[in-house]
Amino acid sequence: MFWRRRNIFDLFDYLLRDIEKELQLFETEVERLIEEAARSGEVRVERYGPYVYGFSITIGPDGRPIIREFGNIRRGLEGTKVEEEFEPLVDVMEDEDKITVVAELPGVKKENVKVKVGKDYVEIRASNGKKFYKRVALPAKVKPETAKANFNNGVLEVTVEKAEKGKKEGEVEVTPE
Numbered sequence: 001m002f003w004r005r006r007n008i009f010d011l012f013d014y015l016l017r018d019i020e021k022e023l024q025l026f027e028t029e030v031e032r033l034i035e036e037a038a039r040s041g042e043v044r045v046e047r048y049g050p051y052v053y054g055f056s057i058t059i060g061p062d063g064r065p066i067i068r069e070f071g072n073i074r075r076g077l078e079g080t081k082v083e084e085e086f087e088p089l090v091d092v093m094e095d096e097d098k099i100t101v102v103a104e105l106p107g108v109k110k111e112n113v114k115v116k117v118g119k120d121y122v123e124i125r126a127s128n129g130k131k132f133y134k135r136v137a138l139p140a141k142v143k144p145e146t147a148k149a150n151f152n153n154g155v156l157e158v159t160v161e162k163a164e165k166g167k168k169e170g171e172v173e174v175t176p177e
Helices: 002-040
Strands: 053-059 065-076 079-087 090-094 098-104 113-117 121-127 131-137 148-152 155-161 172-174
Touching (some): 065 090, 098 131, 113 155
Parallel strands (some): 079 131
Antiparallel strands (some): 053 065, 065 079, 090 098, 098 155, 113 121, 113 172, 148 155
């Protein structure tokens, strides 16, 4: 019995080594073909970038995980797309009477930040050579006229009071202090 197990594991090791060798040969051949095509002028090589994708996982008040994505790579029905606008990392914190939205906007100056607050969303636009955009759905209705924004060291914090239930609210623009 021991002998049979040993042979099976030896066989898997052998197969894995063989597969690794084949993959290395394939990679080398693909690189050679790409270089050859680029030299011949028959293929136009375009480079895009930077590519940024990340995610944050937190546990919500109900005990369920909340996954938030950021970067400029979007998944959709048509497949994966690289967008011109980066999606900043955003956290939403809800208290009894207010909601706070915190967004990371590295390298952005305060004068290049635009925040719009609606009754059920916060929209953030910013730029520092690259563009940032995020529209955040809020977990409760808010009073847009009570919105306050602070911006310090690339971190935007927008705080807005919750609305009374049933009351209709419009939208306002907020300038960070």
